[in-house]
Amino acid sequence: MKAKHWKFFTFLILLCLTTINGLAPQAQAAPAPLLQQGSTSGDVWDLQFRLKLAGFYQLPLDGLYGPNTVSAVKRFQTNYGLNPDGQTGPQTWTALKKYSLNKEELDILAKVIYSEARGESYTGQVAVGAVVMNRLQSGQYGDNIKDVVFQKGAFTAVADGQYWLTPDSTAYMAAQDAVRGWDPTYDSMYYFNPQTATSKWIWSRPQTVQIGNHIFAK
Numbered sequence: 196m197k198a199k200h201w202k203f204f205t206f207l208i209l210l211c212l213t214t215i216n217g218l219a220p221q222a223q224a225a226p227a228p229l230l231q232q233g234s235t236s237g238d239v240w241d242l243q244f245r246l247k248l249a250g251f252y253q254l255p256l257d258g259l260y261g262p263n264t265v266s267a268v269k270r271f272q273t274n275y276g277l278n279p280d281g282q283t284g285p286q287t288w289t290a291l292k293k294y295s296l297n298k299e300e301l302d303i304l305a306k307v308i309y310s311e312a313r314g315e316s317y318t319g320q321v322a323v324g325a326v327v328m329n330r331l332q333s334g335q336y337g338d339n340i341k342d343v344v345f346q347k348g349a350f351t352a353v354a355d356g357q358y359w360l361t362p363d364s365t366a367y368m369a370a371q372d373a374v375r376g377w378d379p380t381y382d383s384m385y386y387f388n389p390q391t392a393t394s395k396w397i398w399s400r401p402q403t404v405q406i407g408n409h410i411f412a413k
Contacts, residue, residue, distance in 0.1 A: 227288035232281070234260040242283055245295035246271060250375045292339065293332050296374055300340045302362075304328075304370040307344055309362035310352035312409070317369060319407040322380045324373030326411065329384055336384075380404060383411035 228238045239258050246252035251274075252267035265281035272279040275290045283291075296304060304324055312323040330336040330343045337343040345353060352358045380386070381403040388408050392398070400412035 227285045228283075229285075230260055230283040232260055232262070232265050239264070241297050242268075242291070244297055245291050248301065248371060248374055249295040293334075294374075296340060296370075301367070301370055301374070303340050303344055304373065305362040305366040306358050306360070307350060307352065308369050308373075309366035310357040310360050311350060312407075313363070313366065315407040315409065317365065318379050319409060320366060320369035321372045321377055322383075322406050322409065322411060323386065324370050325378040325380050326383055326386055328373050329378070329380070329382055333384065379406060380411040383413055385412045386410065387412070 228236065230236070230238055230242060235258060237258070239260050240256060242260075243252055243256045243258070243264060246264070246267045247256065249271065251271045252264065254263055268283055268287065269279040269281045271277075271291070272281075272287060275294060277286055277290060304327055307327055308320050308324045312320045315323075327340065327343060330349075331340050336346055336349070344350060344358075348354065350358070383403050385397060385400055386409040387394070387397045389405075389410055390408070397412070402410055402412045404411050
């Protein structure tokens, strides 16, 4: 092929790529939906599940953003220092995702509790869940519970595969209590078994309490 043909061929390729890039939308996270009285989208089910798990909504889930949901949202907003307008906008969604879980996220928390602490007392199981929630709320270990739990090296049970065991009902109850704010660890971010811990660094962390076989630390 002659040089001028090569140049023309290259020009066509660049033109096509430029056109495609111009037409293709950039992948962006979907904005948090604004929910208010009268809303009936699938996001209302998510909202009600989170509110019920966190103890702010007591009725059966119905997917309808009615007066009861408005009242529950107002209680949540008041509890976390938000404007209690009863609407679920970006700020309320941000707080909900820090202080509550959806169904899939609750399963993740229950799996961590069961795999890491199934031999511990009930308080000891809640304590492990509380550490996970403390990490989520800190914002230093991930923006969602999946990132927190699967952070490399964060939890032994993830590394050795025990995480995939099926949690029992006690693990789910402990997960719910942890979400609702029971924290026997006094705001700890770490825990370890002193009989098996090999990391010198973990021993350097300020310790708060020992519950069963686990020492909790900040």
